[in-house]
Amino acid sequence: MNIFLVGGALRDHLLGRPVSDHDWLVVGATPEEMVRRGYLPVGRDFPVFLHPRTREEYALARTERKSAPGYRGFTVHASPDVTLEQDLARRDLTVNAIALPAERVSADGRFDPTPDALADPFHGQRDLRDKVLRHVTDAFREDPVRILRVARFAARFDDFTVAPETLALMREMVAAGEADALVAERVWQELSRGLMETRPSRMFDVLRACGALAVLLPEVDRLWGVPQRAEHHPEIDAGVHLMMVLDTSARLAASLAVRFACLMHDLGKGTTPADVLPRHPDHEQRSVALLQQVCERWRVPVDVRELAEVVAREHGHIHGSGALDAVGLVRLLERCDAFRKPARFAEVLLACECDSRGRLGFEHTPYPQRPRLLAVLAAATGVATDVVARAAQQAGATGPKIGEAIHRARVDAVAATGAVGAVRAP
Structure with a gap:
């Protein structure tokens, strides 16, 4: 022995x-x-x-x-x-x-x-x-999880290349349907580990190069070739932008939930046929619907999924929050469930910062929305809601009217910070 x-x-x-x-x-x-x-x-x-x-x-x-x-x-x-x-x-x-x-x-x-x-x-x-990832023998093809493992190692050892013969073998495996046979638990295990590596974009570069991304995450694969436009930003390919956002999340040492949200936040800009997913009036709602499909397919944990849904639905509003008054800001906090889950809201803001900085020349640009909205949340949560509720009850309010009184008190608290414009009636 x-x-x-x-x-x-x-x-x-x-x-x-x-x-x-x-x-x-x-x-x-x-x-x-x-x-x-x-x-x-x-x-x-x-x-x-x-x-x-x-x-x-x-x-x-x-x-x-x-x-x-x-x-x-x-x-x-x-x-x-x-x-x-x-x-x-x-x-x-x-x-x-x-x-x-x-x-x-x-x-x-x-x-x-x-x-x-x-x-x-x-x-x-x-x-x-020589910094090469090379398969040992043809036995490599016996386990399709190895396609994901090579991609994950490429994200970890970001100065290594995949040997041409190994990439060719991976393409053969995908063409033979091996990637279709992968079970959800193993796919999520490898994807989640790859997202937490040094340069997660390389995992998707390798999966895309061998054809596996189109099988496992067609919603992501379809973003390449789609123009991405944003105010004050130059036009960029949506797939390229997505990878820059993902690498920004790694550079900022973000959690798995934030990195997954960065990967999923703009799926609605892809070219999914209408017979696969009906058109939504805006790409945010379309992104949420596609995200839900991905999460069901690969059994993504609930906490990771929920944060990604908030980012997909609200990132545009968070980017534009500088134009909101106190009423709009409190409504944004309510939609994000920030009062019940402030720690998650902080992660939502980090994902939005990654999105904003995920462009060439903007990697180190400040994202004022994040500290501003955290300060707004702090002001709104400073309201003694039990006191407001008791006062509303004493005035004869019941049910939703008590909630409206708390909402108005939070709006007043945010307006009092002087960081927003005039307050409009709710």
Whole structure:
């Protein structure tokens, strides 16, 4: 029985990046032997065990054979006769197919491998030096999730390129319908992780280059080639603008929900045929309808979806909020549910700032709407609504009339800040 450190820990160490966890490969063992040694079996689809002390994952060496389309369409063979090289051959990328004997790793997880100590049959070290993402063998095509993984790695290692032969293989997989067979949970898992990488636009560049974006997110894919116009901004391709907005969200260290909202906020500017989605009177409502389709398809978490819906519906009004009086500002806050969810509203404003700054020459332009609307919200939430409600009840108000009294008090509080124009009657 031989144990090797494999995968991301070695890759990141060789790149000079922090190592967050360790993946271990066991060659020459059976599941029964692992259990006898105290390892806890946890793998459902193939034999994976937790170390009795460290709780790190140890997987038995295995091979895989394609047996049907899709993510689960392969047969796993794990036995003591599977060699290290055979296991490395079924991995996705050469940079992830490097191994180091466990005896070269200290008890506290530290290691400093020399080139001669590494098992590197597929030249992953060379591709790390050349900054290339290259598939290991034709076994890559057995798992369509690898299309998404390559795209995600391109977003993480944004100075790497995808090898031409790997991109060609990904195109073949898409043409063969493999991307259509992806399950929602895995698509969202990879997309969400890619959105949180250093340069998320590269994930979509790769997905678009291999044809997978048109399959997985046609609503986004259709934005390329559509002119994007905005007041005080030069015209830009809507798809290019979207990617700049997304990268701006990464530069500002935005949350996943904000980054997803940035990706989804302008879907209504695409060219969806009317028989797929009826025309809406404005692109904001159309964007919301398309966003809802995407969220249903890929089972996007509710909190992420709801923030994206607010941004898609209200970003134009937030951009133009400088022209609103106190009444308009309070109504905007109410539509955004800002009084109940102020933290979410702050994230909505951050997404709108990313949208405004997502253009060449405007990357560092201030976005005054964000601090101004936060100040407006602070003034409006300073109203003692319980006091206003009691006074309205004492004056004989009931039901909606009490809500109207609270609304008027908030408008007066915003108007008193002096940051808006004259107050019009609601």
